[in-house]
Amino acid sequence: MAITLGLTGTLGSGKTSAARMMAEMGARVVDADQLAREALEPGRPAYEETVAAFGRGILAPDGRIDRKALGRIVFADPEKRRRLEAIVHPKVRAEERRLAAEAGENDIVVFDVPLLFETGFDRECDRTCLVLIDEEKRIERLTKHGWKKEDIEARLRAQLPQAEKARRADFVIDNSGGLEAMRREAARILKELKSLAGRKRPPKE
Secondary structure, eight states, rough: OOOEEEEEEESSSHHHHHHHHHHHOOOEEEEEEHHHHHTTTTTTTTHHHHHHHHHHBBTTSSSBBBBHHHHHHHHTTHHHHHHHHHHHHHOOOOOHHHHHHHHHHHHHEEEEEETTTTTTTTGGSEEEEEOOOOHHHHHHHHHHHTTOHHHHHHHHHSSHHHHHHHOOOHHETTTTTTTHHHHHHHHHHHHHHHHHTTTTOOOOO
């Protein structure tokens, strides 16, 4: 069984950069957002259920689900967000488990999961890692990419606060020190994970 790391971070933290670095260092990275996008494609597991739940108004002219339109609906209403999560998350979790089972015993599989703790998937990982960033840098980064303040706030309300994620995580990468500092931390974490290979690991509580 592979060594598994649940990697997370709040919106704009730099989690994707950390995942990319770990992939360059030889880890097998599984992007939960990509799996969710694939699950919502026409003919895929979550497509019909999602259209039935939220109506054909979420569809683009080509028949695909307009993720931005869907996002505006679910991030404005916690109940609707939970309804979508109940449809999509089980499909994503099943695919993540399948990919982990396919990996070699000494492989490191990094699950890039925005809602790692919120969904309870942290309990299925050998270790967890949070990428954090201070609020000022987060806002600066997201606004440069065209995010509106109200959209940022809506997304953050769907996530646990950084402080709570840091308390739960086995590793924390502080993204205030630049990319090279992040790379060094990523390398240190992967080295520690490799030391787990072949050893009996206690179950997560």
